[in-house]
Amino acid sequence: MTDRQDSEPRILVRTLSDLARIAGVSAGTVSRALAGNSLVNAETRARIVALAREHGFRPNQMASGLRRQKTGVIGIAIPLGHDQRQQISDAFFMTLLGHLADALTERGYDLMLRRVIPERDEDWLDRFIGSGMIDGVLVIGQSDQFDRIEDAADGYRPMVVWGNHREGQRHCVVGSDNRLGGRLAAERLIAGGARHIYFLGDVTAVEFDARFAGAADVAQRMGVGITALSSHLSTDRLEAEVAANLDRAFAPGDAIFAATDTLAVASMARLRAMGVECPGLVRVVGFDDLPLAAHTTPALTTVRQDIRAGAFAMVDLLMRRLAGEDTESIVMPPHLIVRKSA
Structure with missing residues (x-):
């Protein structure tokens, strides 16, 4: 008599995501369990x-497969957990994507771009990593996905993130010292006579929160008031939110620190x-120094x-990580560019 279990068709498992669905866990948990990572409890690992x-x-079938069979493609993910309606056409995204495309092309790689709404796909990063279509991942911005990116970094080496660096974090990041940048902005405004600073930006985004925190450090030390006004970057609500936030009677000594040049403009x-x-x-002081900043009226x-x-x-670090190296994060110093608006 044939055993019933033997007669049933076996579910085809090719990727970490396939196995994760069967196990009822994330692909990151599967990766760590198969690698013997102690962050996964013994019962779940077994x-x-x-x-x-x-x-x-x-x-480690997927990881070794990627090492043996290169796709020649690098995945670029833009997670939009904090601002789901923001578009890739945003000036910052387009500027960074252009430079990433140049750098990847010089290395002989193509790119695959994904705009991600984490609320609709909680396993967005694990799925991308386990797709078998890419050799590595570049993530643009941490949004409100810091913990998810940390989780993936435990079991996946070839990933580099543009974003804010926190002491002790596990994922490799390239980005500016956002807190220092916030301090520079506040110092400039206060030197110009600011007595109250309005910060425009969504502080649920890691980078924006650090910029606000840096400005608040200086404001509190100097006895200057500071207020965070939540403003998103999605084109369908940016103007309306900025208008609502600025619908007030301004007085001498009021100033604006915008989390991005787009919000400043x-x-x-x-x-x-x-x-x-x-x-x-x-x-008004912005953040980024996008090409448009020098051409506003007044110049920003x-x-x-x-x-x-x-x-x-980012691309250099990713290539090194693909080659098996351990790499440190890079925190770049920001610089205040003084023009006419402040």
Whole structure:
């Protein structure tokens, strides 16, 4: 008599994601369990290993397969957990993507781009990693996904992230010292007479939160008020939110620190529509130093982060990690670029 279990068709398991679905865990947990990582409890590790054997999936099969069979493609993911309606056409994304494309092309790689809404796909990073279509991953921005990126980094080496660095974090990151950048912005505004700073940006995003924290450090030390006004970057609500946030009677000593140049430009446009002089009554500082910053009216004072150097550094670190090296994160110093708005 044929055993019923033997007669049933075996579920085809080719990727970490396939095995993760059967086990009811994330692909990152599967990767760590098969690698013997102690972050996964012994009972779960044993169950996953047993399932891998049952379905003919070898430990680290995907990782070793990627090493043997290069795809020649690097995945680029843009997670938008904090601002789900933001578009890739955002000026910052387009600037960074252009430099990443240049750097990858020089290395002989193509790129695969994904705009990710984590609320709709909780396993977005594990799925990308386990797809078998890419050799490595570049993540643009941590959004509100810091913990998820940390989780993936435990079992996946060829990943580099553009974002903010926290002491003790496990994922490899390239980015500016956002807290220092926030301090530079606040110091410039206060030196110009600011007595209250309005910060425009969504502080649920890791980088924006660090910029606000840096500005708050200086404001509190100098006895200056500071208020965070939540403003998103999605084109369908940016102008309306900026207008609502700036719908107030400004007084001498009020100033605006925008988390991005895009928000700064929108703020100056709104001030102009309100008949508020910039920098006559309200001074404005942005962040990024995108190409548009020097061509606004008035020209935008902003905190520069070297986006081109950061993009090339990300690709260099990724190539080294693909070669098996351990790499440290790179935190670039920001620089205040003084123009007419503050």
